[in-house]
Amino acid sequence: MDSIWIRGGNTLQGEIPISGAKNAALTLIPCALLTEEKLTLANLPRLADVDSFSHLMNQLGVSTSVAGVKKGEFGRKVTFQASELSSTVAPYDMVRKMRASILVLGPMLARAGESTVSLPGGCAIGDRPIDLHLRALEAMGAEIELAAGYVKASAPKGRLTGGDYSFPVVSVGATENAVMAAVLANGRTQLFNAAREPEIVDLCNLLVAMGAKIEGIGSGHLIIQGVEGLHGTTYEVMPDRIEAGSYACAAGITGGSVDLLGARPDDMQATLNALAQAGLVIEFHDRGIKVSANGGLKPLALSTSPFPGFATDMQAQFMAMLCRAEGQSFLEETIFENRYMHVPELRRMGAEVDIHGRSAVVHGVEKMTGAEVMATDLRASMSLILAGLAAEGETEVLRVYHLDRGYERLEEKLSAVGATIERRTAG
Numbered sequence: 001m002d003s004i005w006i007r008g009g010n011t012l013q014g015e016i017p018i019s020g021a022k023n024a025a026l027t028l029i030p031c032a033l034l035t036e037e038k039l040t041l042a043n044l045p046r047l048a049d050v051d052s053f054s055h056l057m058n059q060l061g062v063s064t065s066v067a068g069v070k071k072g073e074f075g076r077k078v079t080f081q082a083s084e085l086s087s088t089v090a091p092y093d094m095v096r097k098m099r100a101s102i103l104v105l106g107p108m109l110a111r112a113g114e115s116t117v118s119l120p121g122g123c124a125i126g127d128r129p130i131d132l133h134l135r136a137l138e139a140m141g142a143e144i145e146l147a148a149g150y151v152k153a154s155a156p157k158g159r160l161t162g163g164d165y166s167f168p169v170v171s172v173g174a175t176e177n178a179v180m181a182a183v184l185a186n187g188r189t190q191l192f193n194a195a196r197e198p199e200i201v202d203l204c205n206l207l208v209a210m211g212a213k214i215e216g217i218g219s220g221h222l223i224i225q226g227v228e229g230l231h232g233t234t235y236e237v238m239p240d241r242i243e244a245g246s247y248a249c250a251a252g253i254t255g256g257s258v259d260l261l262g263a264r265p266d267d268m269q270a271t272l273n274a275l276a277q278a279g280l281v282i283e284f285h286d287r288g289i290k291v292s293a294n295g296g297l298k299p300l301a302l303s304t305s306p307f308p309g310f311a312t313d314m315q316a317q318f319m320a321m322l323c324r325a326e327g328q329s330f331l332e333e334t335i336f337e338n339r340y341m342h343v344p345e346l347r348r349m350g351a352e353v354d355i356h357g358r359s360a361v362v363h364g365v366e367k368m369t370g371a372e373v374m375a376t377d378l379r380a381s382m383s384l385i386l387a388g389l390a391a392e393g394e395t396e397v398l399r400v401y402h403l404d405r406g407y408e409r410l411e412e413k414l415s416a417v418g419a420t421i422e423r424r425t426a427g
């Protein structure tokens with residue numbers, strides 16, 4: 001199993017190209033299920049989750065072809081074609097590896113009139129139910145059965161009918177499933193209190209490019225007029241705002257300066273505001289965003305919330321950075337109940353963090369020290385990498401497969417800006 005080894009203490013300086021967004025890719029790929037024609041996605045990040053999703057698509061009968069990729073380039077262009085579906089079942093073996101597999105439920109139901117997907121269950125960061133995905137599909141006439149760990153959805157007479165649904169809690173995945181189902185439904189669907197994350201805007205923009213009719217894109221009220229069919233297209237995946245924010249924290253924690261090439265300011269305003277409040281200097285230019293340290297880090301008070309609020313996917317990385325701030329920071333995690341798994345590992349590196357339920361108090365320390373640490377989930381892993389970059393001595397982050405879900409060639413990107421970092425393969 002691979003690990004990442006770091007010798008900390010280097011000040012990072014230089015350019016980091018930002019890859020296509022994992023969380024956009026994972027909702028754009030299942031859109032291929034909505035048409036018999038080819039869907040080509042450019043700038044798809046080379047990530048374990050994207051490979052797993054492509055594999056799941058293959059199991060459903062979708063063909064994939066990858067365009068020639070040049071050595072040293074990030075991302076790749078993949079064409080998906082679902083001429084016909086050979087299966088409408090997403091098995092446990094796939095779903096347990098990647099929760100986002102649930103995102104085939106809506107489009108497969110819309111396309112084939114039926115869809116069976118293994119229940120994803122909880123994961124390291126929390127319970128993560130899918131009840132809202134199911135309620136939204138029921139509002140479009142879906143009949144849902146739960147049995148033997150699977151959810152089986154079917155559309156009476158083979159086609160969903162437009163309906164209205166108001167989400168009691170903002171859910172990114174449930175909004176995505178509902179939108180992908182509604183685009184082929186018979187009639188109009190209205191979604192209230194829909195998630196407004198930039199990845200959902202990316203999804204809606206792709207669907208419109210495929211011939212869908214969607215109003216209110218970017219707002220919490222989506223109005224979708226179902227159409228008879230969608231066509232293929234070529235579409236470029238948006239840049240990863242979480243990857244960009246993570247590398248911005250790397251500049252902060254090492255007292256350096258990085259240019260986040262391709263990052264889009266509008267997608268990450270809350271992150272940029274928090275970085276600025278922590279004392280970093282943010283500059284915008286036509287190739288991206290430059291984030292530079294300017295003296296010591298200031299402590300912050302941050303609470304996670306749905307977009308446009310401060311993203312839960314940035315909480316662990318900010319916590320690592322704030323371990324080096326001058327004073328006490330306060331963090332509150334409102335989205336997932338168990339998203340402080342990185343804290344015991346950060347403490348092993350000298351961090352002083354108190355947890356009280358969903359709140360954390362981070363007492364800034366003058367130095368952190370390298371250690372062997374265990375990654376527990378994707379963003380927790382990144383927080384340990386960040387701590388390792390600033391720590392004295394050597395850090396080895398184990399269970400790197402979590403990182404490989406969401407950071408394309410992390411060690412290459414960080415060594416290019418001056419980090420002493422390498423991937424080690426055991427055995």
Ligand SMILES: CC(=O)N[C@H]1[C@@H](OP(=O)(O)OP(=O)(O)OC[C@H]2O[C@@H](n3ccc(=O)[nH]c3=O)[C@H](O)[C@@H]2O)O[C@H](CO)[C@@H](O)[C@@H]1O
Pocket residue numbers: 022023024026100126127128129130131132133134169170171172173174195312313335336
């Ligand atoms: C692949 C992907 O895009 N993953 C992102 C997506 O996850 P995901 O789509 O799973 O997260 P949701 O937005 O659905 O979850 C938000 C909250 O709603 C709750 N909930 C959700 C669905 C449901 O049916 N019932 C329910 O109660 C969840 O437990 C959580 O407390 O959004 C999260 C919140 O921004 C991010 O951390 C993940 O990186």
Ligand SMILES: C=C(OP(=O)(O)O)C(=O)O
Pocket residue numbers: 023099100125313378379406
């Ligand atoms: C929680 C995350 O992803 P997923 O929903 O795929 O687990 C994440 O990207 O931080």
